Amino acid sequence: MPTHVVNYESDEGIRCHDHTGEYRWTESWAIWAAEIWIPHVRVCQEGGQPGQPPGPPITQPALGIVAVSELPATMFCTAKPPGSVSPAKRQIKEVKETKITINCVTFPLPGEGPEQQLLKPDEWSYCDYFWTDKKDPQGTTSLPGFEVLLQKQLKGKQMQKEMSEFIHERIKIEEEYAKNLSKLSLSPLAAQEEGTLGEAWTQLKKSLHDEAEVHLKFSNKLHSEVEKPLLTFRGDNFKKDLKKYDHHIADLRKQLASRYASVEKARKALADRQKDLEVKTQQLEIKLSNKTEEDIKKARRKSTQAGDDLMRCVDLYNQTQSKWFEEMVTTSMELEKLEVERIEWIQQHLRQYTTLRHETDMFNQSTVEPVDQLLQNVDPAKDRELWVKENNTGEVRPVDMDI
Amino acid sequence: MPTHVVNYESDEGIRCHDHTGEYRWTESWAIWAAEIWIPHVRVCQEGGQPGQPPGPPITQPALGIVAVSELPATMFCTAKPPGSVSPAKRQIKEVKETKITINCVTFPLPGEGPEQQLLKPDEWSYCDYFWTDKKDPQGTTSLPGFEVLLQKQLKGKQMQKEMSEFIHERIKIEEEYAKNLSKLSLSPLAAQEEGTLGEAWTQLKKSLHDEAEVHLKFSNKLHSEVEKPLLTFRGDNFKKDLKKYDHHIADLRKQLASRYASVEKARKALADRQKDLEVKTQQLEIKLSNKTEEDIKKARRKSTQAGDDLMRCVDLYNQTQSKWFEEMVTTSMELEKLEVERIEWIQQHLRQYTTLRHETDMFNQSTVEPVDQLLQNVDPAKDRELWVKENNTGEVRPVDMDI
Structure with missing residues (x-):
């Protein structure tokens, strides 16, 4: 299972998180879901065809996402401590x-x-x-x-x-x-x-x-x-x-x-x-x-x-x-x-x-x-x-x- | 045909009329009808049984009539000059x-x-x-x-x-x-x-x-x-x-x-x-x-x-x-x-x-x-x-x- 990096831009600047540490993962998960993915869904819903479910999250420069690699696969993962x-x-x-x-x-x-x-x-x-x-x-x-x-x-x-x-x-x-x-x-x-x-x-x-x-x-x-x-x-x-x-x-x-x-x-x-x-x-x-x-x-x-x-x-x-x-x-x-x-x-x-x-x-x-x-x-x-x-x-x- | 005398009391006092002279008769007729007989009818109508026509005019002290002799028979008579x-x-x-x-x-x-x-x-x-x-x-x-x-x-x-x-x-x-x-x-x-x-x-x-x-x-x-x-x-x-x-x-x-x-x-x-x-x-x-x-x-x-x-x-x-x-x-x-x-x-x-x-x-x-x-x-x-x-x-x- 790869280690994912979420880089995103907020009002406070660009933050990076790696997902190998449990705490960090949880933090990034909550932030990712609340600040990036859910707004992304909203944008897709508001801008998209009614009745069509939005696709998986994609790079959204307007929302300040710099790079999201394989996020869906990990967003609900529990932490995997290093050296397991x-x-x-x-x-x-x-x-x-x-x-x-x-x-x-x-x-x-x-x-x-x-x-x-x-x-x-x-x-x-x-x-x-x-x-x-x-x-x-x-x-x-x-x-x-x-x-x-x-x-x-x-x-x-x-x-x-x-x-x-x-x-x-x-x-x-x-x-x-x-x-x-x-x-x-x-x-x-x-x-x-x-x-x-x-x-x-x-x-x-x-x-x-x-x-x-x-x-x-x-x-x-x-x-x-x-x-x-x-x-x-x-x-x-x-x-x-x-x-x-x-x-x-x-x-x-x-x-x-x-x-x-x-x-x-x-x-x-x-x-x-x-x-x-x-x-x-x-x-x-x-x-x-x-x-x-x-x-x-x-x-x-x-x-x-x-x-x-x-x-x-x-x-x-x-x-x-x-x-x-x-x-x-x-x-x-x-x-x-x-x-x-x-x-x-x-x-x-x-x-x-x-x-x-x-x-x-x-x-x-x-x-x-x-x-x-x-x-x-x-x-x-x-x-x-x-x-x-x-x-x-x-x-x-x-x-x-x-x- | 008898000569009628109408004596009645108005605001101005008691007036008497004889009915042998044409002018006087007409005057008395109009006054009688307007001031005595019609109010009398009204009183009878208002006080009487509904639907019952009032009887012939009768002495109405309340209305100030002192004496009315055989009035109904003469009220529409034309004048009869004396010595006809x-x-x-x-x-x-x-x-x-x-x-x-x-x-x-x-x-x-x-x-x-x-x-x-x-x-x-x-x-x-x-x-x-x-x-x-x-x-x-x-x-x-x-x-x-x-x-x-x-x-x-x-x-x-x-x-x-x-x-x-x-x-x-x-x-x-x-x-x-x-x-x-x-x-x-x-x-x-x-x-x-x-x-x-x-x-x-x-x-x-x-x-x-x-x-x-x-x-x-x-x-x-x-x-x-x-x-x-x-x-x-x-x-x-x-x-x-x-x-x-x-x-x-x-x-x-x-x-x-x-x-x-x-x-x-x-x-x-x-x-x-x-x-x-x-x-x-x-x-x-x-x-x-x-x-x-x-x-x-x-x-x-x-x-x-x-x-x-x-x-x-x-x-x-x-x-x-x-x-x-x-x-x-x-x-x-x-x-x-x-x-x-x-x-x-x-x-x-x-x-x-x-x-x-x-x-x-x-x-x-x-x-x-x-x-x-x-x-x-x-x-x-x-x-x-x-x-x-x-x-x-x-x-x-x-x-x-x-x-």
């Missing part, structure tokens, strides 16, 4: 287990290994909380943490769709209401009322028509400014994108499982070879023959080869796990961003709903005002004058008949 | 016709008789404008002026009923709207939305329920405070009362027609008797016999009797016309009052309608406020924190596998 024993010899010594592999993913045991800082402390970021697989209540199957995030997305999409449906129902109610009000406003009822009262009554009907128009306008605006945006926000592509994320992460998990199987196989092969070497060494101690010494040399060579094999398999496993880790962080941050956008989008359009409701009430108020005005002007004396002028039969009073 | 000729002699002289009888009602001819002042000047009172019968467009039948007033009442009643129906339709629309809003508010759509956004969404639904309640309350109040008062104002008794007025006035018109027929008959009888007397007088000039002189005496007696008969018939006719006139004034003023009440009643309840509409808009406004509040509080970071706390699978990050 060869794999072949390691098996012989009693070594305290510090790690555990669950569903082909390797975690430090509690209290073991360097303390982990959250990638994004105090942010409750998706990228920090979904590393383990989730056991179902029966404990028979387990769901990758990433699937939990995907389900949240699907549920969010469903909620958004249901809100749109809800608004659609509201629109239908408003349309029906407006239709009924409008129809009533055209009713001939009491159309023959006369004078100032007749004017007020006519205005009352006209205002009902205006009221209907207000509700129709409300329903139209609800459609274009609330229902439609809620419905069309993240169209059919969204689920396709989620599927892509899903497959991508799942593929990496499958690859990880396959690499893990290779490690297990190589570990078993090494154990077999070491046992063979031990047997042959014991035989040598008893017989001490040339042929046996040749056998031991051969067995030792094979054991060394098996050790190299295991080392290569572990390296490949770690590379794949690193790749998966990287994609997990990148994609979960993308999902997190999508969720923020979804909430803000819904918030914005539900606010538009309340704005339209307020507007509707205001416009409705104004439809009543002319009725109030004309009702204030209702004057029975004036109405009598108008009616009498129109309908009088004669004002000459009768007089006594003469004889 | 007897009916028998009148027929012989050439007298310019100053009056015309139309449908058994006697009117002064235009420009003839004393100038008539309106009973209630500047008020466009029903009692001043419906004396003549109304000819239909074909001119074949005629409708009494009073019927025009009754039709106005019936139409008013119909308008009031139709307004009530209109409000009823509005109520049904509101109920339907409220029912639909309420139903939608209980919809499970997007009920699984979480966090602050979920709270805002739940409030949006709750507010929809409140909105439904506002409209239901509106419809209930419309029913009790607008529809019902408009519907029940002047119930079934109203049309019965109108029928009573109608029959009462129509009966008087029939009586007037009968009295008029009697007058015509008596006038013809007098003419016959006068012709007979003339013939007999001519015979006397030729024959000069005792028997003829006796015949002339007899004919003269019969002629005088016929003259007295006619005078009695005319007096009865005038009395009936006077009674009709009086009832016309009383009842048309009652109808006028009813119309004022109707208009004010409708005005009052349509104002209640607009008040309820305003209230509804105000209450509606207030239903949106809590949604606005919670939408303002929507916080994607907070929602993520809540969700991550609930659903996280594990924050321990994977590490490199050791060999």
Whole structure:
């Protein structure tokens, strides 16, 4: 495993770290993740195609990275102290287990290994909380943490769709209401009322028509400014994108499982070879023959080869796990961003709903005002004058008949 | 025909008028009608049973009337100058016709008789404008002026009923709207939305329920405070009362027609008797016999009797016309009052309608406020924190596998 050097430029200048010392590695890891890789992901997300996960970190002069060599492969490595024993010899010594592999993913045991800082402390970021697989209540199957995030997305999409449906129902109610009000406003009822009262009554009907128009306008605006945006926000592509994320992460998990199987196989092969070497060494101690010494040399060579094999398999496993880790962080941050956008989008359009409701009430108020005005002007004396002028039969009073 | 004395008390003291002089009569008539009789009718109307026409004027100390003798019979008489000729002699002289009888009602001819002042000047009172019968467009039948007033009442009643129906339709629309809003508010759509956004969404639904309640309350109040008062104002008794007025006035018109027929008959009888007397007088000039002189005496007696008969018939006719006139004034003023009440009643309840509409808009406004509040509080970071706390699978990050 190579020793990596991270050179990067911060406000304080260029700093270099080597990764052979445990402390230094941890320090560089945290700094690398928080200051370089996560901002890099953000830049890729903001600048990149929506729904496309960013690629692995690349040299980003704008971000001040001078050189990053094979970083993904090491960013989650535990420290490897200098001068460590060869794999072949390691098996012989009693070594305290510090790690555990669950569903082909390797975690430090509690209290073991360097303390982990959250990638994004105090942010409750998706990228920090979904590393383990989730056991179902029966404990028979387990769901990758990433699937939990995907389900949240699907549920969010469903909620958004249901809100749109809800608004659609509201629109239908408003349309029906407006239709009924409008129809009533055209009713001939009491159309023959006369004078100032007749004017007020006519205005009352006209205002009902205006009221209907207000509700129709409300329903139209609800459609274009609330229902439609809620419905069309993240169209059919969204689920396709989620599927892509899903497959991508799942593929990496499958690859990880396959690499893990290779490690297990190589570990078993090494154990077999070491046992063979031990047997042959014991035989040598008893017989001490040339042929046996040749056998031991051969067995030792094979054991060394098996050790190299295991080392290569572990390296490949770690590379794949690193790749998966990287994609997990990148994609979960993308999902997190999508969720923020979804909430803000819904918030914005539900606010538009309340704005339209307020507007509707205001416009409705104004439809009543002319009725109030004309009702204030209702004057029975004036109405009598108008009616009498129109309908009088004669004002000459009768007089006594003469004889 | 007796000479009438009206003594009444005004702000200026007690005034007395005799009715033998034309000018004085007219003056007293106008004063009597405007200051005594019409206020008297008002008092009777205001204090009396609704729908019951007031009785004939009676002594009203409160109004300052000291004595009114047989006033109704004379209030529309033209002046009768003192020392007028007897009916028998009148027929012989050439007298310019100053009056015309139309449908058994006697009117002064235009420009003839004393100038008539309106009973209630500047008020466009029903009692001043419906004396003549109304000819239909074909001119074949005629409708009494009073019927025009009754039709106005019936139409008013119909308008009031139709307004009530209109409000009823509005109520049904509101109920339907409220029912639909309420139903939608209980919809499970997007009920699984979480966090602050979920709270805002739940409030949006709750507010929809409140909105439904506002409209239901509106419809209930419309029913009790607008529809019902408009519907029940002047119930079934109203049309019965109108029928009573109608029959009462129509009966008087029939009586007037009968009295008029009697007058015509008596006038013809007098003419016959006068012709007979003339013939007999001519015979006397030729024959000069005792028997003829006796015949002339007899004919003269019969002629005088016929003259007295006619005078009695005319007096009865005038009395009936006077009674009709009086009832016309009383009842048309009652109808006028009813119309004022109707208009004010409708005005009052349509104002209640607009008040309820305003209230509804105000209450509606207030239903949106809590949604606005919670939408303002929507916080994607907070929602993520809540969700991550609930659903996280594990924050321990994977590490490199050791060999």
